[in-house]
Amino acid sequence: MTRAPARQLVQLGPDDLADRLTEALHVYVSAMGYPSSTARHRRTLWLEHVQRPGWRAVGWLDASDTLLGIAYGYSGGPGQWWYEEVRRGLAPAGPAAQSWLQDYFELTELHVHPDAQGHGLGESLLRALLNGVPSARVLLSTPEYGVDTPGRAWRLYRRAGFQDVLRQHRFTGDSRPFAVLGRHLPMDPPPPRT
Numbered sequence: 001m002t003r004a005p006a007r008q009l010v011q012l013g014p015d016d017l018a019d020r021l022t023e024a025l026h027v028y029v030s031a032m033g034y035p036s037s038t039a040r041h042r043r044t045l046w047l048e049h050v051q052r053p054g055w056r057a058v059g060w061l062d063a064s065d066t067l068l069g070i071a072y073g074y075s076g077g078p079g080q081w082w083y084e085e086v087r088r089g090l091a092p093a094g095p096a097a098q099s100w101l102q103d104y105f106e107l108t109e110l111h112v113h114p115d116a117q118g119h120g121l122g123e124s125l126l127r128a129l130l131n132g133v134p135s136a137r138v139l140l141s142t143p144e145y146g147v148d149t150p151g152r153a154w155r156l157y158r159r160a161g162f163q164d165v166l167r168q169h170r171f172t173g174d175s176r177p178f179a180v181l182g183r184h185l186p187m188d189p190p191p192p193r194t
């Protein structure tokens, strides 16, 4: 009897992401609980990100080649919207805090479809994405959890050694408070799954 192929953690190149963009954005809006119209607005941005220096992406595929999770990022630097927003937030904190913005990789997106969450797929995406990144550090932003208990994303980031870089930050055009978290690289790759 032949066994069905198991889930696979794969590297995604620019063409792979372009081919799977609808699927990837479906994972994103489902994971974040956003309306499906958000996916339309993100298409151009995600395709533009593919062109950035150091861009890389990984995904989890199920046995029928359906995307269950996606993570991507690129080298951050001056002139990028996110860099400038974080620089503004860090300005009052002084040079030590601002040094987080030297030689960093921006973890831009990390999402696992809700049906597949809670089995370690997100952590393995995170580790696989960062494995071999040549930058000195990695930064990300994530919504603050407010009065709720920290959710799964926060638990994952803390478990993976991310520390506070900036808290309660307001990005231009978004009324929600965000945290910017970071850690030094390298980071261990995901253990092989049996």
Ligand SMILES: CC(C)(COP(=O)(O)OP(=O)(O)OC[C@H]1O[C@@H](n2cnc3c(N)ncnc32)[C@H](O)[C@@H]1OP(=O)(O)O)[C@@H](O)C(=O)NCCC(=O)NCCS
Binding pocket: 031, 032, 110, 111, 112, 113, 116, 117, 118, 119, 120, 121, 122, 123, 124, 141, 142, 143, 152, 153, 154, 155, 156
């Ligand atoms: C954040 C997110 C990517 C994490 O992915 P995930 O696959 O659900 O989570 P993890 O890889 O951390 O799964 C680990 C959980 O599964 C459990 N688990 C079960 N089997 C496991 C295994 N073999 N290996 C590791 N963890 C395992 C862990 O105990 C852990 O439980 P916890 O969340 O209660 O701490 C995902 O939940 C998500 O997409 N959330 C919504 C979108 C979002 O917030 N994205 C980040 C925006 S910045």
